[in-house]
Amino acid sequence: MPKIKVPKSAPSLDMTPMVDLAFLLVTFFMLTAKFRNMEPIEAEPPYSTSEIQLKENVMLVTIDKEGRAYYDISDKAVRKLLIKGMMKRYTALELSDGDVDEFVKMGTFGQPINQLASYIKADTDTKEAMDKQSKGIPLDSLDNQLGDWVIEGFYAFMNNAKSIYPNETDLKNFLKENGLRYAIKADADTDYENVEKVIDVFRDREIYQFNMVTSLVGSEKTADVKLDAQ
Amino acid sequence: MAEIVDGGGGGGKHGKKKAKKGAARIDMTPMVDLAFLLLTFFVLASTLSKPKALEIVYPKETEKEEETTKLDDALATTLLLGEDEKEIYYYTGAYKPDSTELILTDFSAEGFRKVMLEKNGPITDQINQLKTKLMNKEINDSIYQANYKLVVGNDKAPFVVIKTIGKTKYKNVINALDELNITNVRKRAVQDMAESEAIAVRQKTNELGLVK
Numbered sequence: 001m002p003k004i005k006v007p008k009s010a011p012s013l014d015m016t017p018m019v020d021l022a023f024l025l026v027t028f029f030m031l032t033a034k035f036r037n038m039e040p041i042e043a044e045p046p047y048s049t050s051e052i053q054l055k056e057n058v059m060l061v062t063i064d065k066e067g068r069a070y071y072d073i074s075d076k077a078v079r080k081l082l083i084k085g086m087m088k089r090y091t092a093l094e095l096s097d098g099d100v101d102e103f104v105k106m107g108t109f110g111q112p113i114n115q116l117a118s119y120i121k122a123d124t125d126t127k128e129a130m131d132k133q134s135k136g137i138p139l140d141s142l143d144n145q146l147g148d149w150v151i152e153g154f155y156a157f158m159n160n161a162k163s164i165y166p167n168e169t170d171l172k173n174f175l176k177e178n179g180l181r182y183a184i185k186a187d188a189d190t191d192y193e194n195v196e197k198v199i200d201v202f203r204d205r206e207i208y209q210f211n212m213v214t215s216l217v218g219s220e221k222t223a224d225v226k227l228d229a230q
Numbered sequence: 231m232a233e234i235v236d237g238g239g240g241g242g243k244h245g246k247k248k249a250k251k252g253a254a255r256i257d258m259t260p261m262v263d264l265a266f267l268l269l270t271f272f273v274l275a276s277t278l279s280k281p282k283a284l285e286i287v288y289p290k291e292t293e294k295e296e297e298t299t300k301l302d303d304a305l306a307t308t309l310l311l312g313e314d315e316k317e318i319y320y321y322t323g324a325y326k327p328d329s330t331e332l333i334l335t336d337f338s339a340e341g342f343r344k345v346m347l348e349k350n351g352p353i354t355d356q357i358n359q360l361k362t363k364l365m366n367k368e369i370n371d372s373i374y375q376a377n378y379k380l381v382v383g384n385d386k387a388p389f390v391v392i393k394t395i396g397k398t399k400y401k402n403v404i405n406a407l408d409e410l411n412i413t414n415v416r417k418r419a420v421q422d423m424a425e426s427e428a429i430a431v432r433q434k435t436n437e438l439g440l441v442k
Contacts, residue, residue, distance in 0.1 A: 019262050022269055023265050026265055026269045032276065046400065049408055049411070052282060052285060054281045185281075186400050191399065210286050210288070211283035211284070214281075214282055
């Protein structure tokens, strides 16, 4: 009996649309990805089940295990206004236009004002060495530089928002949706008093609401709550 | 696959020798592999790096009597966080130096969470009802939020005071706040521990032999 012959050539599949799609997605994710600046200190935040994502406009104070405070604020325009404001407040801080641009590009920093200019001018290796020696931004009541950064950061943010939204209702809507948030990212093993000191700096300036940065724990924790509750 | 299909093939009108034109096939597999590798990398990198945050509101510091909130002591639970990670105690009601018994607890599902779920039972039930309504689309999100606030802000809702000493580990404080979120306790405050309570914590820890 004659057998039915199965064609022996490999079945060919048109992969072109799939490849197109894959590259489209690659391009999309590549372009939308934001690269984080190198962080000068290590702070491993504690775990929580909170799923609230940190919003866009954030003033971030990072506290490492030894309790050193570092400061960061998002948005380049705001940073530019901020450093100008700080130069007015601290006349000893003298920066050229190039230094200001360098500061704008920088991420988190933790240098006292008198070290800041040389920190901005330094190369990567020197910066690393300075970060190792740094005691963070001073925040005791005699020399509360962190407080000045906080308040100047707030002014810079507001002035920037006002220049973008000259109309009052637009400004109100913007602030309602995307107002400045205050985030604290502290190391899980730091003493609570270190965090409390930073919180007190904010509270002295009538800021009471904070976002404590945490990393998300696996969902098993919430799962057994639901079981318990039933 | 990408192929260029040749129309004629071997016409030979002019007697010229033509190279045989088969369909040109390019093996795209390595390229596709690479594309998907990159895709996976960017997808994971962009979703995993988003930090999460726990919202806390600290009270305004005030000296004025009328601005302070008065709460019923019977509804109070105080959580005492000592220096060591394991030093987690709680007591209910107001603190009486001689008679208040500290109870050891932890942040597992069987620990403080169970205690608070029991105390906060009626409120948790109401919130679960609201959630089912929301899931069945009987109410919309804004009504849910408004009702949620009403339920957790109830006068009879239990409240928790988290008391710390300077050396309390930060992660314990966050853990405690997280437990309160899980058990829907919205009335809470973080405070410094009173000296008498700190002494009681130390005594209890020694008694139990928790820390060597």
